[in-house]
Amino acid sequence: MKKLLLILFSVLTSYASTIAQTATPLYDIVVKGGHVIDPKNGIDGVTDIAIKQGKIVKVEKNINGADAKQVVDATDLIVSPGLIDLHSHVFAGTQPDHYLSDGLSALMPDANTFRVGLTTVVDCGGAGWKNFAVFKKNVIDVSQTRVLSFLNIVGEGMRGGNYEQDIADMNPKFAAAAAKQYKDYIVGFKLAHFNGADWTPTDRVVEAGNLAGLPVIIDFGGAKPTLSIEELYFKHLRPGDIYTHAYAALGGGREEIVDAATNQLKPFVLAAQKRGIIFDVGYGGTSFNYSQAIPALKAGLYPNTISTDLHTGSMNTSMKDQLSVMSKFMNMGMSLKEVIKASTWNAAQVINRPLLGNFSVGSEADIAILNIRKGNFGFYDKTGFKLKGTEKFECEVTIKGGKVVYDLNGLATPIFVK
Helix, strand or coil: CHHHHHHHHHHHHHHHHHHHHHCCCCEEEEEEEEEEEEHHHCEEEEEEEEEECCEEEEEECCCCHHHEEEEEECCCCEEEECEEEEEECCCEEEECCCCCCCECCCCCHHHCCHHHCEEEEEEEEEEECCCHHHHHHHCHHHCCCEEEEEEECECCCCCCHHHHHCHHHECHHHHHHHHHHCCCCEEEEEEECCCCCCCHHHHHHHHHHHHHCCCEEEECCCCCCCCCHHHHHHHHCCCCCEECCCCCCCCCCCCCCEECCCCEECHHHHHHHHHCCEEECCCCCCCCCHHHHHHHHHCCCCCCECCCCECCCCCCCCCCCHHHHHHHHHHCCCCHHHHHHHCCHHHHHHCCCCCCCCCCCCCECCEEEEEEEEEEEEEECCCCCEEEEEEEEEEEEEEECCEEEEECCCCEECCCCC
16 A cells, blocks of 8 residues: 555656646746836836736746746846837838838838837838828838837828928828827827928927827928927927927027027926927937037936937937937936936837836836946037047847847847747
8 A cells, every 4th residue: 555655646746747847937038137227117226027928927026037938137237128219210111202201211120129129119200191001011010110100290201302391281180080090000290391481380280189189299490580499389389299309409490499609508498398398309310419418408408208310311420329329318417217218118108108118017028138338438419529438328138029039149048939
């Protein structure tokens, strides 16, 4: 009898061991040992994150890596929610006369996103209601990157030249109808590059915003004489609307936020931000100047959102990429936490995507694992003005939708999940 019991015990033990070995792991990924910065939830310290089926399922210290299919070692690294570029141009195409609307100056997103920690980009006005379906088919539907859109109030989109001066093609009702039809992708409306001394385009894009219940983002300027940005902030835009290229000096092409004569931030600008106007960087090829940014930040005008205005004309000039712009603002005095917040949770709130930009349980498992490189760096603008710095962001790992999509140095174990 005793021998029989020993045999039975041995069989049960072996069976239990087999079950344990073949059981489905609790998690798909555990990110271990990183310094997590999650501004929404007030997390700023070393902790672990567990992911299952594309969602955040646990954020706490000492999650057992043995319970996951894959472990990412984030020791001594910054673990941020996946970065969001609020102002990008990704409606890439083959049309030689279409600028950023199915044209040659826009860029397919996947080539420029994951390697810098971006998991979400918002195309900023490339498509209008007339060609949004083409943008969705050719770019959104074939990209791993999450691609959203500020729909251009111009039906033709951002084709440049006279197309963007055509007030007759700025149709709020058609734009709002497209936004409602494609509500999973269109997060607001864009007005850009209008050169007339006329408030009609501004009012039409805001009308589209009212009809669809969405914010607008405006690239303002070009009129001669210039239209008043104070009037723009307080009489035309609404709280939650976005003023992009906030730190640009365009040589008289638009009124600047810093008075060039006194080198002081104009007093109504902070009042506008307090009112709820969103100040976005939108760095671009020519839309950022230290002569504006340094005095503005010293006066307390920190950007609500940090973005690139990525296109072929900006990526190889002083802008580079999202991490380069973030590095510049940290070098000018923004804290690490503030810079990450402006590139994650703030942007998610502006586009009303509360499951992005944070590590709340149930949120999208989008993560950027960043190294802060130490060294001697030069951060310059379009004029050649340069600030020296000793810290610069570099992306080590990007996780999008619960999957490792970029791993610079093989920090995931196993590197590839079978």
